[in-house]
Amino acid sequence: MADVKICGLKDPAHVAAAVEAGARYLGFVFFDRSPRSVTPEEAAALVAHVPVGVASVGLFVDPDDELLRRVLEVVPLDVIQLHGKESPDRVAEIKALTGLPVMKAVGIREASDLAQLTDYGLVADMLLVDAKAAEGAALPGGNGLAFDWQLLVGRRFLRPWMLAGGLTPENVAEAVRLTGARVVDVSSGVESAPGVKDVARIGAFVRALQN
Ligand SMILES: O=C(O)c1ccccc1N[C@@H]1O[C@H](COP(=O)(O)O)[C@@H](O)[C@H]1O
Numbered sequence: 001m002a003d004v005k006i007c008g009l010k011d012p013a014h015v016a017a018a019v020e021a022g023a024r025y026l027g028f029v030f031f032d033r034s035p036r037s038v039t040p041e042e043a044a045a046l047v048a049h050v051p052v053g054v055a056s057v058g059l060f061v062d063p064d065d066e067l068l069r070r071v072l073e074v075v076p077l078d079v080i081q082l083h084g085k086e087s088p089d090r091v092a093e094i095k096a097l098t099g100l101p102v103m104k105a106v107g108i109r110e111a112s113d114l115a116q117l118t119d120y121g122l123v124a125d126m127l128l129v130d131a132k133a134a135e136g137a138a139l140p141g142g143n144g145l146a147f148d149w150q151l152l153v154g155r156r157f158l159r160p161w162m163l164a165g166g167l168t169p170e171n172v173a174e175a176v177r178l179t180g181a182r183v184v185d186v187s188s189g190v191e192s193a194p195g196v197k198d199v200a201r202i203g204a205f206v207r208a209l210q211n
Helices: 012-021 040-047 065-074 088-098 111-121 172-179 199-208
Strands: 003-006 025-030 055-060 079-082 102-108 126-131 161-163 183-186 191-193
Touching: 003 012, 003 199, 012 025, 012 040, 012 199, 025 040, 025 183, 040 065, 055 065, 065 088, 079 088, 088 102, 088 111, 102 111, 111 126, 161 172, 172 183, 172 199
Parallel strands: 003 025, 003 183, 025 055, 055 079, 079 102, 102 126, 126 161, 161 183
Antiparallel strands: none
C-alpha cells in the first residue's frame, strides 16, 4: 500500500484521525494566505500529538530565514516542504540552514514541466509532484487540481517522491495504479470545506489504498 500524507491539519481531532487511519506524514501549513495556515504555536500544540514513526512536515511558500527560524524554534518538524518558487540554490540553502530533509514541490501541467524534477532532484531530499496552479491562483497548491497522471507513466526520478494534486478517496487508487506512486499527499480532497478536514474522508482516503 502507498504511504499517505494528510496535509493542512489545524485541529487535534483531525491529527488523531489521520494517525488512527494510518497516515505516515502529517502536513502543517505556514503560509498566511492559506485557509489551512497555522501559527508556530498552534502547530507546536498539534505536533505534540504526533507519535514516533509519523513525520511532521512543515509546508512553506518562499519562506525567508526568519520565518523558518521562528517556526523551528517551537515546532519539532521532521521535514521541510517547499511549495513556492524556490530556486535549486535556495532549496540547498534552506537544507543547510535548517539541517532537515527538504521536499521540493514541482507543479506539472505538461510534459515539459517534468524537467524541473531532474533539476530539483539534484538538491532536494524528496520531490512532491503536484499539479501546476492556474495563472493568478491565490494558492500555489491545495487547490484540488489534478494533472494528467499519464505524464508520469514509466518515469523514474532521482529522489523518493510523493504524488499530489486533486487526489480524493474516489480517485487515489487509480492515481497510484497508473503512476506507481509509493507516497500520496492530499489536502482539499479530505475536506468538507476549504480548510476543514473531514474525519470520514480521511478514513476513506486511506482505505481506498488498501483494496
Ligand atoms: O494546502 C494548502 O493550503 C497549500 C497552500 C500552499 C501551497 C500548497 C498547499 N497544499 C499542498 O498542495 C498539494 C495539493 O493539494 P490538494 O490535495 O490538491 O488540495 C499538497 O501537496 C498540499 O500539501
